[in-house]
Amino acid sequence: MSEPAAKATTSGVTPEASTAGSPGATAADAPASPKVSQKSSQAAETAETTAPTDPTPATDTADILPASHWIQAPLRNDSDDDSAYGEDILSSTASLSSSILQYRTLHGRTFHSELGNAESWNPNDAQHNESMEILHHASTLMQDDKLFLSPIGDDVQRVLDVGCGPGIWAIDFADQYPQAQVVGIDVSPTQPQWVPPNLKFECDDVTRPWTYQPDTFDFIHMRWLVGNIEDWYSLYKECFKALKPGGYFENKESSAIITSDDGTVTETSALSQWGKVFLEAGKLSRKSFSIVEDDIQRKAMEAAGFVDIQEHTFKAPLGSWPADEKMRELGQYLKLALYQDIEGFIVMMWTNTMRWSIDEIHVYAAHLRQELNSKRIHPYYIQKVVTGRKPYPGEVS
Numbered sequence: 001m002s003e004p005a006a007k008a009t010t011s012g013v014t015p016e017a018s019t020a021g022s023p024g025a026t027a028a029d030a031p032a033s034p035k036v037s038q039k040s041s042q043a044a045e046t047a048e049t050t051a052p053t054d055p056t057p058a059t060d061t062a063d064i065l066p067a068s069h070w071i072q073a074p075l076r077n078d079s080d081d082d083s084a085y086g087e088d089i090l091s092s093t094a095s096l097s098s099s100i101l102q103y104r105t106l107h108g109r110t111f112h113s114e115l116g117n118a119e120s121w122n123p124n125d126a127q128h129n130e131s132m133e134i135l136h137h138a139s140t141l142m143q144d145d146k147l148f149l150s151p152i153g154d155d156v157q158r159v160l161d162v163g164c165g166p167g168i169w170a171i172d173f174a175d176q177y178p179q180a181q182v183v184g185i186d187v188s189p190t191q192p193q194w195v196p197p198n199l200k201f202e203c204d205d206v207t208r209p210w211t212y213q214p215d216t217f218d219f220i221h222m223r224w225l226v227g228n229i230e231d232w233y234s235l236y237k238e239c240f241k242a243l244k245p246g247g248y249f250e251n252k253e254s255s256a257i258i259t260s261d262d263g264t265v266t267e268t269s270a271l272s273q274w275g276k277v278f279l280e281a282g283k284l285s286r287k288s289f290s291i292v293e294d295d296i297q298r299k300a301m302e303a304a305g306f307v308d309i310q311e312h313t314f315k316a317p318l319g320s321w322p323a324d325e326k327m328r329e330l331g332q333y334l335k336l337a338l339y340q341d342i343e344g345f346i347v348m349m350w351t352n353t354m355r356w357s358i359d360e361i362h363v364y365a366a367h368l369r370q371e372l373n374s375k376r377i378h379p380y381y382i383q384k385v386v387t388g389r390k391p392y393p394g395e396v397s
Contacts, residue, residue: 064276065268067360070367122165122228128344129166129190134337136168139223139252141330142314142383147173149312150248150387152219156180160242162206162222167191167199169221174199180218206235212242219243223252227282227289227349236300243390249306255292255382256282258318264377270368271318271379277346281353297386306388307396317380319372331380339372 122128140147147169157180161170164184174182174196182199184191191201207229220239229235239249257275258265265271275289282289291297301309317331318338338345342365350356356364371377 063267064280065273067354067356067364070270070364071360073367075366075370122344122348127341131337131341131344132165133168134333134340135224136172138316138330138333138337139383140172141326141333142316143312143385147176148219148221148250149310149385150219150250152248156218158217158219158244159183160185160212160217160220162220162239163225163228164191164201165224167195167201169223170199170201171195173221206238207231210238210242214241215244216242217244218247220247220249222250224254226253226256226291227278227285227287230287232291232296232300233303236304236306240304240306240390245390245392247390248387249301249390250385250387251297251301252383252385253291253297254316255384256289257293258379258381260378260380262378265379269371269377270364271371271377273364274368275381277350277354281349284353285349292382292384297384301386301388304388305391305396307391308387308389310387312385312387314383314385315380316383317378319375319377319379321375321378335372339369342368 122132143149154177156177159173159177159180159182161167161173161182161184164170164186165188167184167186167190170182170184171192174180178196178198180198182196184199184201185204185206186201187203187205189201189203195201220243222239236249236251243249255275256278258271259275278289288294288296298309298311315327316334317327319331319335320328322328322331343361346365347358347361350361351358371379
C-alpha cells in the first residue's frame, strides 16, 4: 500500500510566562490561529481502497494506570490554580415513535434508545448538550469564525449534517443559507423544536445503509463521531453516493491524546491517562479513537473516490495558558466544555468497556479538573478537518 504524504510537523502553542519549565517556543513564535498544517491530495500517492483489518494501533496496557490509582492518589493543594473558568462559571420530526424517546439511563445520565446498530458513548441530556454547544462555538472560533472549510458556493441547495447532536451547527448553517434545505440526522432526537423553516431533523442510525437517493446533496458535513463508528470506509462511501457530482464532504474529528510541547503533561497525569484509556476502550469495542493518528479520514476519503482532498490540522489548547490572545480564548472555551461534564464524556465507555466503577470515575474526574486548573500545565490535543469533492462523470479515469 502506498504511503500518504509526510505529515507536517505541528508547531508549539506558546504558554504564558510560568515558573514551571520552559516551553519550546517563544511568545513571538505563537501562531495567530490554532491552525497548524494543511495537506493537499496532490502531495499524496493513491491509497489502497480497502480498509485495514485493524486500524487501531496497539495500546500498551502497562501504560494505563488502574482505576484504583485515582482513589489512592492525593489531590494537590495548588495555589497556582486557574479559576477563571472553574466551578464558578458552572452556574425530529413529529413522526418519531415513542420508543425512540425512551432513553437508556446509566449512572443518572441518559443515552439514546436502541436504534439499529448505533452505540453512542455521548449522553444526550441537557448537561452534555451544553458542552457540545460550547464545543461548537470553539470550533467556529478555531476556524476563524467559519462553520465549514469546504469551498462551497452561496447557491448551495441541499445539505446534510451527519451526527448533528443538539443541532446547533445545522441551525447556524440554515440561518446563514436560507435558500438551502438542511437536514440534520442523529440517533437522539434532542434537537430543539423551534428551528429555521428550511431545517428539519431526522432520527436514524448512519452506520446502516442509507435510504437517501444517490446524487441528493450538495454538501455533507460530519464531525466528532470518533469512537462511534466501526467501519469508517463504509460510512464515507455512503456520503460519496449521496452527494451530487461536484458536491463536497467535510469531516472534523478529534484526537483522544492530550499532550504538551514542554513536558508538563506527564505520562502518569490524569490528562495523559485520558487518551490511553480511550485508545484501549476503542480497541476493545472495535470503534477506534485513533482516527486522527491513523489518518483514517484521508484514507477513507480516497478509498470512496473523493478528489481535491484537503487536510486542516488544528491545535486545541485546554485552559488559558497560551500567550496568543485568540488561542487563550479558544483554550478557555475548550476547557469549559470538558470541565463542566468530564463524567458525561467518560461514563459510558469507561464503565461498560473498561469496567471502572462510578466512584473511580468521580475521583479521576476530580484529579483531571485539578490539572485543568493548574497554570503550570500546558495541555492540548489535535482536531483535524478533511474535505473532499465528488468528481464529475468522466473526470477521473
